[in-house]
Amino acid sequence: MITVLSGGVGAARLLRALSDVIAPSQITAVVNVGDDMVLHGLSICPDLDTITYTLAGLNNDELGWGLTGETWRVMNELEALGGEAWFRLGDRDLATHLYRTQRLADGATKTAVALELALRHGVAVRLLPVTNDTVTTEFVTAEGRLSFQEYFVRRHHDVVVRSIEFVGAERASATPEVLDALREASRIVIAPSNPLISIDPILQIPGVREIVRTRRDDVVAVSPLIGGEALKGPAARLLGELGFEVSAVGVVDVYQGLVGTWIIDEADAELAERIRHRGARVEITTTVMAEADNARRLATVVLS
Amino acid sequence: MITVLSGGVGAARLLRALSDVIAPSQITAVVNVGDDMVLHGLSICPDLDTITYTLAGLNNDELGWGLTGETWRVMNELEALGGEAWFRLGDRDLATHLYRTQRLADGATKTAVALELALRHGVAVRLLPVTNDTVTTEFVTAEGRLSFQEYFVRRHHDVVVRSIEFVGAERASATPEVLDALREASRIVIAPSNPLISIDPILQIPGVREIVRTRRDDVVAVSPLIGGEALKGPAARLLGELGFEVSAVGVVDVYQGLVGTWIIDEADAELAERIRHRGARVEITTTVMAEADNARRLATVVLS
Numbered sequence: 001m002i003t004v005l006s007g008g009v010g011a012a013r014l015l016r017a018l019s020d021v022i023a024p025s026q027i028t029a030v031v032n033v034g035d036d037m038v039l040h041g042l043s044i045c046p047d048l049d050t051i052t053y054t055l056a057g058l059n060n061d062e063l064g065w066g067l068t069g070e071t072w073r074v075m076n077e078l079e080a081l082g083g084e085a086w087f088r089l090g091d092r093d094l095a096t097h098l099y100r101t102q103r104l105a106d107g108a109t110k111t112a113v114a115l116e117l118a119l120r121h122g123v124a125v126r127l128l129p130v131t132n133d134t135v136t137t138e139f140v141t142a143e144g145r146l147s148f149q150e151y152f153v154r155r156h157h158d159v160v161v162r163s164i165e166f167v168g169a170e171r172a173s174a175t176p177e178v179l180d181a182l183r184e185a186s187r188i189v190i191a192p193s194n195p196l197i198s199i200d201p202i203l204q205i206p207g208v209r210e211i212v213r214t215r216r217d218d219v220v221a222v223s224p225l226i227g228g229e230a231l232k233g234p235a236a237r238l239l240g241e242l243g244f245e246v247s248a249v250g251v252v253d254v255y256q257g258l259v260g261t262w263i264i265d266e267a268d269a270e271l272a273e274r275i276r277h278r279g280a281r282v283e284i285t286t287t288v289m290a291e292a293d294n295a296r297r298l299a300t301v302v303l304s
Numbered sequence: 305m306i307t308v309l310s311g312g313v314g315a316a317r318l319l320r321a322l323s324d325v326i327a328p329s330q331i332t333a334v335v336n337v338g339d340d341m342v343l344h345g346l347s348i349c350p351d352l353d354t355i356t357y358t359l360a361g362l363n364n365d366e367l368g369w370g371l372t373g374e375t376w377r378v379m380n381e382l383e384a385l386g387g388e389a390w391f392r393l394g395d396r397d398l399a400t401h402l403y404r405t406q407r408l409a410d411g412a413t414k415t416a417v418a419l420e421l422a423l424r425h426g427v428a429v430r431l432l433p434v435t436n437d438t439v440t441t442e443f444v445t446a447e448g449r450l451s452f453q454e455y456f457v458r459r460h461h462d463v464v465v466r467s468i469e470f471v472g473a474e475r476a477s478a479t480p481e482v483l484d485a486l487r488e489a490s491r492i493v494i495a496p497s498n499p500l501i502s503i504d505p506i507l508q509i510p511g512v513r514e515i516v517r518t519r520r521d522d523v524v525a526v527s528p529l530i531g532g533e534a535l536k537g538p539a540a541r542l543l544g545e546l547g548f549e550v551s552a553v554g555v556v557d558v559y560q561g562l563v564g565t566w567i568i569d570e571a572d573a574e575l576a577e578r579i580r581h582r583g584a585r586v587e588i589t590t591t592v593m594a595e596a597d598n599a600r601r602l603a604t605v606v607l608s
Binding site for chain 1 (some may be wrong): 342343344345346347375377378379380381382384385386387388395396398399400402403405406407409420421424
């Protein structure tokens with residue numbers, strides 16, 4: 001049994017690759033909820049949905065987000081009505097949000113809904129939101145406080161960030177399923193997700209960081225930075241803005257004291273010595289998962 | 305200036321006919337909100353939307369509800385996910401509900417949203433929900449308490465009703481715009497909507513019935529029953545179940561003391577004497593609005 005701390009796209013790809021190498025039912029993903037939001041009254045969980053869609057083979061590779069074969073009838077009408085349409089919700093995707101919102105209104109937990117949606121999509125990896133409580137990632141920027149999607153989608157993460165806050169995190173509780181999955185896993189994997197806005201909000205939930213720390217020898221992290229750049233998103237920029245080195249070494253510093261083994265890309269081989277100097281083992285392989293062969297090789301290294 | 309107490313389909317047709325005879329901007333509709341609900345987290349106002357769509361020429365005549373050219377992508381997906389899909393929300397229609405829900409979350413009133421949506425659809429009739437407060441029609445039936453749409457859509461109004469309650473009505477406030485529209489209209493029209501579940505929840509909002517009563521001489525009502533039957537919906541059945549005569553005379557009794565002039569269908573001419581006996585004037589004409597000519601003739605009688 002392995003447990004993977006997961007953001008969205010990068011984590012989804014690693015989980016898919018891991019599912020090719022071991023039985024999906026052996027894998028638990030503990031998923032970030034900091035990007036979750038209510039928009040148009042609908043409860044939206046972008047990271048959970050990205051993982052579910054990707055593992056179901058329904059991810060839209062052209063867009064890089066959302067569902068394949070998506071249509072935009074509702075959004076186009078909403079735009080014509082003068083509604084807020086900058087956060088694009090496809091028609092198929094909307095069904096997920098309607099389903100979740102109604103189930104939550106009926107009293108179901110976010111955990112229960114995530115498992116139901118995974119089941120409906122035939123996804124055998126166990127997907128667990130880190131908490132059923134509301135935790136909201138907010139960006140304190142030069143231009144004021146922005147919500148996650150205002151920063152990420154509306155502003156295309158092109159604004160200077162001074163600090164990041166996870167509102168509600170200190171009062172939130174990790175679910176019992178999550179705590180068990182962290183305690184009982186033979187290996188804890190930190191996916192190559194954004195360390196500051198995908199993984200950190202998981203670690204900030206009381207109890208999570210402490211368990212990961214005690215299990216350090218069994219913790220394997222895949223660097224989300226290759227040659228000082230992220231494949232997608234603002235990880236590199238945010239590391240620099242928040243005072244970290246813009247490289248895999250900067251990511252190692254974010255996870256200080258938590259990771260036993262680092263997996264870095266061949267392009268970063270010369271950083272290995274500095275990482276070992278910080279007390280971690282280092283494995284060097286291809287960490288780009290665009291090709292299935294490479295992704296499986298990475299998964300094998302993660303599991304070895 | 306005339307003010308029309310309005311439910312859904314029947315009122316929408318009368319409003320459309322009136323708009324053919326006088327300037328739409330001279331007409332105010334005071335609209336029932338008792339069927340309003342939150343489903344999948346979305347705020348849905350069926351009567352306001354039916355009127356808006358009909359006056360915009362976007363009503364779906366084939367279905368008898370909803371929008372023309374509608375598609376069902378979201379509902380079909382929701383059904384595939386195992387979600388609650390018995391209340392069918394089309395893709396175009398959903399945009400209305402997303403728009404309203406977000407605007408209400410932003411702090412707009414239901415009144416403001418109704419006027420915005422009317423404006424977007426080029427509807428010049430002034431559409432006013434009777435109240436911005438939450439009023440919820442509930443049915444006490446032989447099989448327990450049912451919400452409006454559980455009774456109306458899910459159970460196809462095929463269950464015995466013992467009583468009808470408008471939860472929240474006594475604490476609700478009619479909007480100032482509604483009270484002014486009732487006080488200042490040269491004529492108040494009661495549309496041929498269901499008296500017990502479309503018009504009564506308007507009259508139950510404190511202040512409304514009292515104003516209508518003082519203006520009785522200027523109140524014109526169109527009977528929703530023709531030959532003891534409603535064109536659509538459970539009006540006849542409900543009148544009987546709640547102890548009223550199942551005819552236009554039963555409707556007169558529901559509106560006791562409120563109506564100066566009754567307009568009844570030619571098929572009901574023999575009821576005229578009994579209605580006059582109850583102290584009202586009676587006009588006899590065709591009240592079926594399926595053909596535009598008849599609808600305009602009815603509108604002319606209403607205005608004469």
